[in-house]
Amino acid sequence: MKEILDKLAEKFGDAIVETASFRGDETCVVRREKLLDVCRYLRDELSFDMMTDLCGADYPDRDLRFEVVYHLYSVDKAKRLRLKVRVPQTEAVVPSVCEIWKAANWFEREAFDLFGINFEGHPNLKRILCHHEFEGHALRKDYPKNRRGKVPTPDPLVDPLLCKEGEGR
Amino acid sequence: MFLNLGPSHPAMHGCFRVLLELDGERIVNATPEIGYLHRCFEKESESHTYTQVIPYTDRLNYVSPLMNNVGYCMAVEKLAAIDIPERAKWIRMLICEASRIMDHLVAVCTNLVDIGALTNYWYFFNVREMIIDWVEALCGARLTTTYTRIGGVMRDCPEKTGAHLAHCLKEMRKAIKDVEGLTKKNRILIDRTRGIGAISQKDAISYGFTGPCLRATGVDYDVRRAHPYYFYNDLNWDIPVGLEGDTYDRIFVRVEEMKQSARLIEQILERMKPGPIMISDRSVALPPKHEVYGSIEGTMAQFKLVMEGFAPPAGEVYSYTEAANGELGFYIVSDGGPKPYRIKVRPPCYAVYQAYPQLVKGHLVADAVAIMGSLNIIAGELDR
Numbered sequence: 001m002k003e004i005l006d007k008l009a010e011k012f013g014d015a016i017v018e019t020a021s022f023r024g025d026e027t028c029v030v031r032r033e034k035l036l037d038v039c040r041y042l043r044d045e046l047s048f049d050m051m052t053d054l055c056g057a058d059y060p061d062r063d064l065r066f067e068v069v070y071h072l073y074s075v076d077k078a079k080r081l082r083l084k085v086r087v088p089q090t091e092a093v094v095p096s097v098c099e100i101w102k103a104a105n106w107f108e109r110e111a112f113d114l115f116g117i118n119f120e121g122h123p124n125l126k127r128i129l130c131h132h133e134f135e136g137h138a139l140r141k142d143y144p145k146n147r148r149g150k151v152p153t154p155d156p157l158v159d160p161l162l163c164k165e166g167e168g169r
Numbered sequence: 170m171f172l173n174l175g176p177s178h179p180a181m182h183g184c185f186r187v188l189l190e191l192d193g194e195r196i197v198n199a200t201p202e203i204g205y206l207h208r209c210f211e212k213e214s215e216s217h218t219y220t221q222v223i224p225y226t227d228r229l230n231y232v233s234p235l236m237n238n239v240g241y242c243m244a245v246e247k248l249a250a251i252d253i254p255e256r257a258k259w260i261r262m263l264i265c266e267a268s269r270i271m272d273h274l275v276a277v278c279t280n281l282v283d284i285g286a287l288t289n290y291w292y293f294f295n296v297r298e299m300i301i302d303w304v305e306a307l308c309g310a311r312l313t314t315t316y317t318r319i320g321g322v323m324r325d326c327p328e329k330t331g332a333h334l335a336h337c338l339k340e341m342r343k344a345i346k347d348v349e350g351l352t353k354k355n356r357i358l359i360d361r362t363r364g365i366g367a368i369s370q371k372d373a374i375s376y377g378f379t380g381p382c383l384r385a386t387g388v389d390y391d392v393r394r395a396h397p398y399y400f401y402n403d404l405n406w407d408i409p410v411g412l413e414g415d416t417y418d419r420i421f422v423r424v425e426e427m428k429q430s431a432r433l434i435e436q437i438l439e440r441m442k443p444g445p446i447m448i449s450d451r452s453v454a455l456p457p458k459h460e461v462y463g464s465i466e467g468t469m470a471q472f473k474l475v476m477e478g479f480a481p482p483a484g485e486v487y488s489y490t491e492a493a494n495g496e497l498g499f500y501i502v503s504d505g506g507p508k509p510y511r512i513k514v515r516p517p518c519y520a521v522y523q524a525y526p527q528l529v530k531g532h533l534v535a536d537a538v539a540i541m542g543s544l545n546i547i548a549g550e551l552d553r
Contacts, residue, residue, distance in 0.1 A: 022484045022485065023248065023250065023486050024247075025486055027485075049374050049375065050375070050377055051377055052377055052379070052489070052498060052515060052520075053487070053513065057511050057513075069500065069513075071487050071498065075374055075388060075390050078396065080487070082487060101375055101377070102376045102377075102523070102524070103376050103377030103520050103523065105523055106519060106522075107519075114211075128203060128204060129203065130204060130207065131204065138209065138212060139211060143212075145212060145213070145216060155202065157173075157188040157200050158171060158188070
């Protein structure tokens with residue numbers, strides 16, 4: 001497993017901010033600018049063909065407040081890797097990896113819905129778990145647990161079907 | 170033309186919605202909408218101790234709640250580097266396999282009911298009732314099991330577990346024989362499910378499919394074999410795999426998996442030996458009652474654990490088990506305190522339901538329902 005982190009460090013040098021190993025899990029923090037290159041390299045050269053999970057995390061004490069965590073898996077080699085990208089609140093934009101792993105679609109929508117992290121290049125970045133008129137981003141640490149929202153009107157859902165880049169097209 | 174299916178609809182297995190764009194009766198496109206059952210599991214878990222989160226995990230995949238309990242406790246134990254006693258591991262394997270059978274029973278028979286094969290529902294639900302009677306004897310509840318604890322399980326197996334489960338498995342095999350006889354070579358079922366909702370291996374992996382939906386396409390990835398936990402490596406069992414990744418394969422991969430789970434349960438019951446079911450580390454596990462009432466250390470340990478909770482070291486882990494629908498993952502971030510900093514549940518059906526627009530495109534409206542059932546989407550798990 002160490003070889004994967006070593007190969008990444010060798011190929012991408014500076015773009016790898018830090019690596020860690022804890023309880024058998026290998027983690028690699030990458031700079032946002034090189035994220036797509038690293039992901040393509042992982043998928044094509046190191047056969048990480050499945051992205052099992054993508055989620056956001058909020059660390060309000062840090063400058064780079066939001067973290068997007070990718071859990072990657074290689075079905076052939078049975079290897080796992082955790083990839084992370086950190087972004088500040090003022091510029092919470094991360095390139096979307098939908099083209100690399102189709103699984104990213106809804107997971108990125110959820111990170112947008114619950115944290116407000118924008119994914120550049122996502123075909124349909126709408127809220128997914130909260131209703132479409134929800135205000136705020138629920139899983140941020142400063143969103144109070146007990147806030148009651150207003151009752152929403154139903155979402156007609158027709159827009160993504162009519163727009164050229166909607167789901168399924 | 171647009172047709173809205175759900176969220177309240179007899180063929181929607183739970184609370185979620187699909188808007189279909191039709192051209193006559195052919196589906197041109199589909200947009201799913203989820204979130205009707207979003208109960209903020211992840212937000213709630215940030216203000217509860219690790220043990221207080223366990224009842225919330227029952228409600229994730231509410232058809233096989235014991236598996237969620239096991240998955241979550243395994244994740245916390247990985248974080249805190251706790252090794253549970255041997256009997257606890259055997260019991261957890263036993264409840265996982267029993268839950269897997271229960272989940273597949275529901276998935277297959279509800280799918281068949283949607284297609285129109287009504288009798289199979291009763292054959293399978295009868296068996297499910299027998300297994301649920303055992304679960305009720307085990308932990309007192311049918312759905313809100315909350316059976317595992319961090320460091321082991323709550324209570325040992327009831328007496329006569331061996332006989333009870335042996336009877337359930339015998340009835341299950343009879344029921345499977347009846348259902349297979351009615352469906353496997355049934356012309357109507359084959360016409361309604363062969364070639365419907367097929368997906369290629371490459372697409373399935375890219376979408377993050379795991380579990381029976383992935384195995385139906387031919388990829389033999391099963392967490393229990395690829396990354397064995399507890400004693401799965403020591404037992405004899407096979408991974409059933411489909412050929413074409415369509416609805417027919419998804420149904421019968423589940424039926425075959427039930428047979429394999431039955432094999433596993435029999436081996437587990439044979440090999441399980443008596444022993445402790447909870448670790449004795451008092452900073453993690455509640456002390457036994459005679460210590461709580463009899464010694465000051467016991468009382469203090471009980472008080473601290475209940476009021477404050479136990480604090481694993483700071484760090485993050487991703488732990489995964491093979492749940493009925495696929496790889497159920499728990500990503501837990503700890504800041505060293507008694508409450509988790511962040512828990513993310515990776516639901517297996519979230520990745521699968523994403524592919525729904527691709528699976529139904531070009532099919533008829535009736536196929537939309539058949540495909541939906543074969544994916545076994547459980548709203549509790551999907552929305553958390």
